[in-house]
Amino acid sequence: MLAIPSMTVGRGERLFIEGPSGCGKTTLLNLIAGVLKPSGGGLRVLGSDMTAMPNRTRDRFRSDHIGFVFQSFNLIPYLSLIENVLLACRFSPARRHRIAEAGQTPVDEAARLLAHLGLDHAALGGRGVNQLSTGQQQRVAVARALIGRPELVICDEPTSALDANARDAFLSLLMAETEAAGATLVFVSHDGALAKRFDRTITLASHSNGVAA
Amino acid sequence: MNAPLLRLAVQSLLNRRVTALLTMAAIALSVTLLLGVEKVRTGARLSFANTISGTDLIVGARSGSIQLLLYSVFRIGDATNNISWASYQDIRKWPEVAWSVPISLGDSHRGFRVIGTTAEYFQHYKYGRKQALAFEAGKPFADLFDAVVGADVAKELGYSVGDQIVLAHGAGAIGFAKHADKPFTISGILARTGTPVDRSVHVSLQAIEAIHIDWEDGRAPRPGRAISAEEARLSVLQPKAVTAVFIGLKTRMATFSAQRKVNTYKEEALLAVLPGVALQQLWDTLGGLEAALSAISVLVVVTGFMGMIAVSLSALNERRREMAILRSLGAGPRHIFVLLVLEAGFLAAAAAIVGAIALYGGLWIAQPIVLSRYGVYLPIAPPDAWELTLLGLVVAAGCISGVIPALLAYRRSLADGMSVRL
Numbered sequence: 001m002l003a004i005p006s007m008t009v010g011r012g013e014r015l016f017i018e019g020p021s022g023c024g025k026t027t028l029l030n031l032i033a034g035v036l037k038p039s040g041g042g043l044r045v046l047g048s049d050m051t052a053m054p055n056r057t058r059d060r061f062r063s064d065h066i067g068f069v070f071q072s073f074n075l076i077p078y079l080s081l082i083e084n085v086l087l088a089c090r091f092s093p094a095r096r097h098r099i100a101e102a103g104q105t106p107v108d109e110a111a112r113l114l115a116h117l118g119l120d121h122a123a124l125g126g127r128g129v130n131q132l133s134t135g136q137q138q139r140v141a142v143a144r145a146l147i148g149r150p151e152l153v154i155c156d157e158p159t160s161a162l163d164a165n166a167r168d169a170f171l172s173l174l175m176a177e178t179e180a181a182g183a184t185l186v187f188v189s190h191d192g193a194l195a196k197r198f199d200r201t202i203t204l205a206s207h208s209n210g211v212a213a
Numbered sequence: 214m215n216a217p218l219l220r221l222a223v224q225s226l227l228n229r230r231v232t233a234l235l236t237m238a239a240i241a242l243s244v245t246l247l248l249g250v251e252k253v254r255t256g257a258r259l260s261f262a263n264t265i266s267g268t269d270l271i272v273g274a275r276s277g278s279i280q281l282l283l284y285s286v287f288r289i290g291d292a293t294n295n296i297s298w299a300s301y302q303d304i305r306k307w308p309e310v311a312w313s314v315p316i317s318l319g320d321s322h323r324g325f326r327v328i329g330t331t332a333e334y335f336q337h338y339k340y341g342r343k344q345a346l347a348f349e350a351g352k353p354f355a356d357l358f359d360a361v362v363g364a365d366v367a368k369e370l371g372y373s374v375g376d377q378i379v380l381a382h383g384a385g386a387i388g389f390a391k392h393a394d395k396p397f398t399i400s401g402i403l404a405r406t407g408t409p410v411d412r413s414v415h416v417s418l419q420a421i422e423a424i425h426i427d428w429e430d431g432r433a434p435r436p437g438r439a440i441s442a443e444e445a446r447l448s449v450l451q452p453k454a455v456t457a458v459f460i461g462l463k464t465r466m467a468t469f470s471a472q473r474k475v476n477t478y479k480e481e482a483l484l485a486v487l488p489g490v491a492l493q494q495l496w497d498t499l500g501g502l503e504a505a506l507s508a509i510s511v512l513v514v515v516t517g518f519m520g521m522i523a524v525s526l527s528a529l530n531e532r533r534r535e536m537a538i539l540r541s542l543g544a545g546p547r548h549i550f551v552l553l554v555l556e557a558g559f560l561a562a563a564a565a566i567v568g569a570i571a572l573y574g575g576l577w578i579a580q581p582i583v584l585s586r587y588g589v590y591l592p593i594a595p596p597d598a599w600e601l602t603l604l605g606l607v608v609a610a611g612c613i614s615g616v617i618p619a620l621l622a623y624r625r626s627l628a629d630g631m632s633v634r635l
Contacts, residue, residue, distance in 0.1 A: 029631075030631060033541070033631065035540060035541075035631055055545065055546075056545055056547075059543050059544065059545035059548075060543060062541070062543045063542055063543020063544075064543070068541040068542075068631065070538075070541070070631070073534050073538075074538065075538075076535055076538055076539075077228060077535070078224045078225050078227065078228030079221075079224060083224075087539075087542055088542050088543075090217040090542075091217070091539075091542050091543035091544055091548070092542075092543055144542075
């Protein structure tokens with residue numbers, strides 16, 4: 001049971017949510033993403049009332065407006081590097097539309113994002129995605145989250161599988177690309193040391209039914 | 214939204230290509246069996262119906278109509294009784310009879326039946342669509358000890374025109390009593406017909422008389438009582454009986470009245486059958502076997518799909534992460550459902566195609582073997598409407614099989630959302 005009296009995230013804000021495991025971080029993300037429905041209260045994301053939407057609309061809303069990066073195993077093993085990134089466009093006409101408006105093709109845009117994240121897909125593309133290092137896989141996931149400029153990027157412990165050096169480099173890239181895309185960043189981690197790089201921190205208490213803002 | 218899902222389905226199958234291939238192969242084999250049984254069924258039925266045509270009535274001693282058909286046309290089993298020569302002579306002179314061909318059975322040559330008949334046999338016996346017998350080599354029997362062999366006899370025993378053969382008494386594959394004192398010369402070899410004619414040796418009625426001239430009560434002559442071939446030539450070789458008679462009528466309108474006339478013949482208990490009707494009766498008696506074969510092949514297909522469901526279900530656990538990623542990218546539970554149904558459908562479609570190809574390959578190899586062994590011609594034709602329907606049903610059954618794992622994945626992805634951790 002996760003109970004949050006009230007919480008607001010501003011557009012373009014970089015929010016850090018910390019808390020021990022089991023405190024309901026993932027539940028919160030599932031709520032924002034519209035995969036779970038709150039049992040009570042209201043939830044508005046980007047001005048839309050998530051509780052009022054039918055399931056299909058929430059799925060569509062998620063694919064159009066929210067990018068995700070998970071802790072690990074972000075990639076579909078049977079798709080190539082570029083196909084994993086393009087997968088985000090496959091389910092979202094809005095993302096494809098935004099790419100087209102910018103005068104790009106999805107493939108070019110995916111290659112551009114990968115290049116920005118330090119991945120040369122021409123060199124790596126031939127390999128199965130499972131042969132990439134964990135850090136590389138996480139960066140592919142960032143490219144996928146950002147393609148088509150979704151307004152909100154949610155990261156669920158994306159650095160916990162990385163060593164300290166890779167973690168800092170990853171975080172810098174993530175911050176830079178999110179900012180370049182003009183997206184709001186919600187970053188969840190149990191590692192409070194990362195908090196200093198964010199605009200604001202929210203701490204969820206264990207077995208929480210409250211939020212300290 | 215289905216085009217990207219179809220791509221995903223195909224790529225996901227490729228990723229699990231070993232299990233996917235094995236599953237597909239199992240279903241493809243079952244499809245081959247299903248279509249194969251269908252092909253053999255229709256092929257056998259056609260061969261059956263094509264065995265005799267142009268003959269209006271078959272007359273024999275009174276027994277069952279199927280039995281008469283079996284021994285006179287298919288050369289299976291034996292006649293219980295004969296028709297006397299006098300009755301035959303009477304019937305052949307009836308005004309409605311256009312032609313008649315008597316046959317006399319009872320001897321064999323190395324497992325092939327020997328038919329005593331007249332030269333008119335080669336003129337009037339028709340098969341398929343009223344095709345007459347044709348000679349591959351040589352000509353009908355002219356001399357008393359001439360024989361005309363069917364295509365299979367010549368091929369399997371390596372005979373050519375001019376070769377000498379010895380007939381054996383009785384119809385068994387191994388005749389103990391041989392008519393070795395009166396050898397025959399092959400005068401002609403018939404072209405292949407795909408009917409039991411291919412497996413027959415034809416000689417004249419007189420020849421049948423001649424080889425039995427010194428036999429008493431069905432036993433070989435006692436020493437000192439034998440009559441040589443040359444002596445036999447000089448004897449009066451008047452057949453005393455024939456086994457059956459093929460009859461052509463002047464008008465088909467007379468068929469039923471002629472049949473009644475034979476069946477009520479006073480001098481002898483006779484039976485006349487219409488070949489088409491008897492063939493249908495015979496086929497009907499095989500109907501149970503036919504249905505059993507079809508049922509088995511359908512069950513094999515069902516087994517194939519059960520295997521596919523099992524494999525798909527066992528893969529679901531390792532694919533939970535994959536489903537969660539798809540969910541995070543905006544795929545709804547219904548997308549997950551459609552993805553799994555598509556995978557199953559695609560596998561079934563591939564199996565249907567591969568199975569059909571395997572069938573044609575198999576037919577190509579089996580056709581000559583089946584034709585020579587069983588006299589059944591299996592045509593290699595593009596799938597007909599019914600076979601296409603069967604293939605369609607296989608794909609549909611594949612999609613339906615996919616529903617079971619798909620429903621499970623649907624419910625799980627609702628419960629899991631994006632939060633599966635590995």
